[in-house]
Amino acid sequence: MPEDLSPAGAGARLPALRVRALAEAFSATDLIRLRIEGPGSDAVELRRSTRVPAATTGAAMAEPESGSPLKTAAVKADLVGILHLGRPAPAEGQEVDAGRELAYVEALGIRNPVRASGSGRIRTVACRDGQAVEYGQVLFEIDRS
Amino acid sequence: MFKKVLIANRGEIALRINRACRELGVHTVAIYSEADRTSLHVRHADQAFCVGPGPVARSYLNIPNIISTALITGCDAIHPGYGFLSESARFAQICNDHGITFIGPKPSVIAAMGDKATAKRVMSEAGVATTPGTDILASVREAARAAESIGYPVLLKATAGGGGRGMRVVNAPEELERAYASATAEAEASFKDGRVYMEKLILRPRHIEVQVLADNYGAIVHLGERDCSVQKPSHQKLIEEAPAANLPPKTRDALHAMAVRACAHVGYTNAGTLEFLVSGEQIYFMEMNTRIQVEHPVTEMVYNIDLVKEQIRVAADEPLGYLQGDLRSTGHAIECRINAEDARNNFAPAAGTLEHVVFPGGPGIRVDTHVYSGVAVPPFYDSMIAKVVAFAETRDAAITRMERALRETVVKGTPTTIGQCLEVLATKRFRSGDYDIDFLPSLLHAAPVA
Numbered sequence: 157m158p159e160d161l162s163p164a165g166a167g168a169r170l171p172a173l174r175v176r177a178l179a180e181a182f183s184a185t186d187l188i189r190l191r192i193e194g195p196g197s198d199a200v201e202l203r204r205s206t207r208v209p210a211a212t213t214g215a216a217m218a219e220p221e222s223g224s225p226l227k228t229a230a231v232k233a234d235l236v237g238i239l240h241l242g243r244p245a246p247a248e249g250q251e252v253d254a255g256r257e258l259a260y261v262e263a264l265g266i267r268n269p270v271r272a273s274g275s276g277r278i279r280t281v282a283c284r285d286g287q288a289v290e291y292g293q294v295l296f297e298i299d300r301s
Numbered sequence: 302m303f304k305k306v307l308i309a310n311r312g313e314i315a316l317r318i319n320r321a322c323r324e325l326g327v328h329t330v331a332i333y334s335e336a337d338r339t340s341l342h343v344r345h346a347d348q349a350f351c352v353g354p355g356p357v358a359r360s361y362l363n364i365p366n367i368i369s370t371a372l373i374t375g376c377d378a379i380h381p382g383y384g385f386l387s388e389s390a391r392f393a394q395i396c397n398d399h400g401i402t403f404i405g406p407k408p409s410v411i412a413a414m415g416d417k418a419t420a421k422r423v424m425s426e427a428g429v430a431t432t433p434g435t436d437i438l439a440s441v442r443e444a445a446r447a448a449e450s451i452g453y454p455v456l457l458k459a460t461a462g463g464g465g466r467g468m469r470v471v472n473a474p475e476e477l478e479r480a481y482a483s484a485t486a487e488a489e490a491s492f493k494d495g496r497v498y499m500e501k502l503i504l505r506p507r508h509i510e511v512q513v514l515a516d517n518y519g520a521i522v523h524l525g526e527r528d529c530s531v532q533k534p535s536h537q538k539l540i541e542e543a544p545a546a547n548l549p550p551k552t553r554d555a556l557h558a559m560a561v562r563a564c565a566h567v568g569y570t571n572a573g574t575l576e577f578l579v580s581g582e583q584i585y586f587m588e589m590n591t592r593i594q595v596e597h598p599v600t601e602m603v604y605n606i607d608l609v610k611e612q613i614r615v616a617a618d619e620p621l622g623y624l625q626g627d628l629r630s631t632g633h634a635i636e637c638r639i640n641a642e643d644a645r646n647n648f649a650p651a652a653g654t655l656e657h658v659v660f661p662g663g664p665g666i667r668v669d670t671h672v673y674s675g676v677a678v679p680p681f682y683d684s685m686i687a688k689v690v691a692f693a694e695t696r697d698a699a700i701t702r703m704e705r706a707l708r709e710t711v712v713k714g715t716p717t718t719i720g721q722c723l724e725v726l727a728t729k730r731f732r733s734g735d736y737d738i739d740f741l742p743s744l745l746h747a748a749p750v751a
Binding site: 235236237238263264288290291292293 | 351
């Protein structure tokens, strides 16, 4: 993970309008990530969230276990933080589409989406709202369709 | 005192810090990589969080995940141990920015001492003798000019360096270009900072370092010296002892005084070590390590003090509560580093599973280790698996005790440095106390380990 996520909220002192303008300019480029540091500790970091594989946005889809009858994939946390379930909260048995935001991990004041990398049915919800999660922790298991 | 400390390290030093916290009544949070899931430091802490996969850049150097762990677990301090982030001024600053106390000196002092060229300049201001040398070199041409004026042989050193990486001996002008290229490349690869500087190569020096401790109220004490001259050809230490043998009292006093003066000059706080090269009566400041060191136990044994607890107390704003005159060194301590390394193959690190491990015990023996029978030694980290420390009333008795302890030690599964340590202890040179940093390389050269 990039080291330059921190200090958390360093960009908070930048006017919202300026950040919005930056975000628009950023989305017009092919850049994945853009970080601008000010003279003090001011910094703003923009990261592309759409059409990016889940592995780079807060969750990783593990390979299904060999020999299992259904193709079950684990959605894991790839950073340390507090997990917040999506609204409405994902439920076991629920069908989800690829890219659906199931939850997000809040780390250093930043929301890192946890997405389903493929469509399927949620077999297990292995986490609860407000829980501290570690790197590699299994959050959901999805039977791929 | 702190309520909860995050231990931003692994291995024996993570356990060492955990023990100090336990005895101070402080809760602990361990961090670990996926490769260290079964490591002892994970088991001993109150809480443990995986912060990334095996490679250090994504786990033990992963600042966002480490800070996030500290915040969500409610830690009020972080102990960085040695290596990893322990000498990162940026990390110390980030801790402070998040309201977490970094257990170590101020970020500005870490930055000044961490840049070796800056450190040398600051030390000369404090009246500490430094090795004749240069500031950071801009080019190989500048290096050639500097070498001519200093006089060969010279040493190229990475300004961000440590552990012998980014360091090259240059004996003659024709070797310079190649040495400069490889030193900068190695420094860039190891520290992401390829800048190097040059020093006169002091022939056959002893590596003697002074332990210091300073609180936030201006009290500074030294805790004597350690002789770390038994070094591998890579300049990594293998055997350390306290006090240094056969050191003239005048030289010893000068070393101690310089160390305290230097600390006062830079406003140093917490534990630190000043490393010197000693050649005859000449003393040259080499570098300052702004953290706890691997070999700190030998000092703890002879001063009967817990340096890690002192680090935590000082960081928690407690005064030292004693003066130099209250401190007395007694007896002699020797440390042998047990590394999973092949001494016959240039000390190449050897990862693998430690099938069977038995550590020594008995009077005067201390073992700091994180391994046990059946544990795997991952390939990602330092190869040290244990430190065996022998303490006795005299140096001779400490050597005998160490030999006894190493013969009790069993490590099956990887080659180790035990045999090499025993060989060193048996030599007349080591027993006489008259050895320098060329001693082990020449011993290896003369008689490769059978």
